[in-house]
Amino acid sequence: MNHVNLEHAIATLQHGEVLAYPTEAVWGLGCDLRQAAAFQKILKLKQRPIEKGVILLSESIERVEPLLADLDQTIRQQVIDSWLNAKNNQRAQTWLLPIHADIPQWIYGDHDRVAIRVTSHPLCQQLCRGFDNFVVSTSANPAGLAPARTAEQVVDYFHDQVAILSGELGDSPEPSRINDAVTGQIIRA
Numbered sequence: 095m096n097h098v099n100l101e102h103a104i105a106t107l108q109h110g111e112v113l114a115y116p117t118e119a120v121w122g123l124g125c126d127l128r129q130a131a132a133f134q135k136i137l138k139l140k141q142r143p144i145e146k147g148v149i150l151l152s153e154s155i156e157r158v159e160p161l162l163a164d165l166d167q168t169i170r171q172q173v174i175d176s177w178l179n180a181k182n183n184q185r186a187q188t189w190l191l192p193i194h195a196d197i198p199q200w201i202y203g204d205h206d207r208v209a210i211r212v213t214s215h216p217l218c219q220q221l222c223r224g225f226d227n228f229v230v231s232t233s234a235n236p237a238g239l240a241p242a243r244t245a246e247q248v249v250d251y252f253h254d255q256v257a258i259l260s261g262e263l264g265d266s267p268e269p270s271r272i273n274d275a276v277t278g279q280i281i282r283a
Contacts, residue, residue, distance in 0.1 A: 096257045097245070100217070103259040104224040112136055112256045114234050114248045117151075118186040118215050118264035120241035121234035121248050123256065124151065126227065127201055133230065139252055141237040147203030149188055149270070151231040152212050153222035161191040161210060165275055173275050180214035186270035187211065190281065201230070211270055217261040233269060241269065 106113045110129040114121055125132035127150060137144055152158050155174055162170050176187040190207035202208040213219055222229050233241035234248050242248045245258050272281040
């Protein structure tokens, strides 16, 4: 099992490799959003079509600000408040936001929005802050199987094909709720 500490996890992302890490509810697979080869490896590991897109994880609202610029002020504030009040929410909140020119098309797939979550998980915050960019986030599981809830499950699914950031899951009982900031629609309740 290839367990790494935070410093090595950041280096893993910087070197274009795939990392498994604990999130608010389940284990995630991530990489540098700019590294097409690493992204393709995630899709292959998960047996996931590129058309589906993935979530981008951030440690701060400041990093997400450019993606919020085109939203109505009321909606923008609702999105920000959901992230600021994350500790009071039962689940993490992911928002579908207007596409920004800096986000590669493979991240959002066939969609006309990009999925963004400002994480409340302390280790994920440290990872994003240390990496100094968004981190790709998709559940650590092959298609059709339940998302990994332990590091051991990650190993069962992917063997030695990913580095594993040592840490614990957050307290959320389910993966993030996904809301469309443009239409107001709830995509995943």
